[in-house]
Structure formats: structure tokens, C-alpha cells
Amino acid sequence: MEELLQVGVITQTHGIRGEVKVFPTTDDASRFRDLKHVLLDTGKDTLSLEIENVKFFKQFVILKFKGYDNINDVERYKRCPLLVERSDAVPLDEDEYFITDMIGMQVVTDQGEDFGVLKDVLTTGANDVYMIDHPSAGEVLVPAIKECILEVDIPGRRMKLHVMDGLL
Template structure:
């Protein structure tokens, strides 16, 4: 299980006082308002940062960190992910899971036949779509709806699905 979860990616500096535009990679960008600490993954090291203030602009979150006060300090961190520890993650509702925990899970059909491995989860407007790598069928896109996804067993690492007519 992943211990660090990505909540956003720095896209570019915003202004000259050390603020950055962050593209949120979380389902709930408003969660940045409650965020006090993040981890900046530079690729070489992980830096602990304190969030000073947050505001919103179009689809972006504008974040000011206490550690950076001008554009020159923060500019080199473009395209770096922002992470949170699992303890600082948003609490999940029933039947909600972190995508990072689901990737790699075995997918079986309701009769117990091995179908494939979950390789990705795509977010769409209506519902998520599971991307399943199947040896027999190649890449299969399955809507993450109750009619198709019968059970997600995180402990055993198995997702049980119903193959609707026309899906394959």
C-alpha cells in the first residue's frame, strides 16, 4: 500500500512572491483549504513544506508555501508532484478507495475466472472507468458501476466483475 498519495502537481510560478499554480490530482480540490503540510517530490529528494495560504483560480489551486518567498526559489520545481501522507489524506467514504492502492489488483469474473489486472482508473464525468489488461482480450475499459463491479476486496487484492453484453 502506498504511504504517500499525490494531491497535485506544480505547473508554474504564480506572481513573484513564491506562489505556485498547482493542478489538483485529487477528487476534491477544496481539500487544499485544510491542508497544512505537503511533501514536494523533486525527483532527487522529498521536501516537507508548510502551506501558508491557498486560493483558487479556474481549475488550478494557487498555493503559497512558508519556505519560498520569491519566484526564483520556487521556479525550479515546475512539474514536481505534491504528496501527502496517508494520515493527512481525505477520509474515504464506504466503497471508496485510493487509486494508488487499486492499481495491480487481480480482476476476476463472477464465476471465478481470471480476467486480468487493473492497470489504471480513468476519471470521466459520469463515473470512473477501470482499465484492465487482459491476456485474452487486450485492454478492456469497464465502467466502475455497481452493475459491472460486484466486489472490491482490498485485503485479498481481487476485484470481482460482471461482464455485461457488448463489453468485450
């Protein structure tokens, strides 16, 4: 399992005082209020940044990092992901999982047949949709509902599903 989890991506600078506009990649953007520090993945190395101020603007989070006081200090970090350590992640409720832990897991049917590999998770308004790479049908979209998804075993890297009529 990944020890670092992505919570957002810096999209651009905000103003001239070193603030950045962040697109949150977490379910709950308000979690940024409680974050004290994040890790910035520059592509070459990882920087630990202390969060000095948090504001919200439309679907974005505006962050100010301690010691970064003008636009020139943060301009080079556009498109860089912001990460947190797993220990700083928001606790999950029952039947909730980190997407990064699910990608690549084997999917089998309740009949024990190989159904494919979980390729991606699409977040929609009503429920998530699992994109599964099926051996013969190609890409299959499966709703993440209790009627379809019977079991998710993160440590075992397996998901069991019931194939509803019309799914294939």
C-alpha cells in the same frame, strides 16, 4: 499500500512572490484549504513544506509555501508532485478507494475466471472507468458501476466483476 498519496502537481510559478500554480490530482480541490503541509517530491529527495496561503484560479490551486518568498525559490519545482501522508488523506466513503491502491490488482469474473489486471482508472463525469489488461482481448474498459463491479478487496488485491453483455 503506498504511504504517500499524490494530491497535485506544480505546473508553474504564479507571480513573483513565490506562489505556485498546482494542478490538483485529488477529487476535491477544496481539500487544500485544510492542508497545513505537503511533501514535495523533487525526484532526488522529499521536502516538507508548510502551506502559508491557498487560493483557487479556474481548475488550479495557487499555493504559497512558508519561507519561499520569490519566484527564484520555487522555479525549480515545476512538474514536481505534491504528496500527503496517508494519515492526512481525506477519509473515504463506503465503496470509495484510492486509485493508487487499486492499480495492479487482479480482476476475476463472478464465474471465477481470470479477467486480467487493473491498469488504470479513468475519471469521467458520470462514473469512473477501469482500464483492465485482459489476457486475450487486450485493453478492456469497464464502467465502475454496481452492476459490473461486485467486490473490491484492497488488502487482498482482487476485484470481482460481472461481465455484462457486449463488454468483450
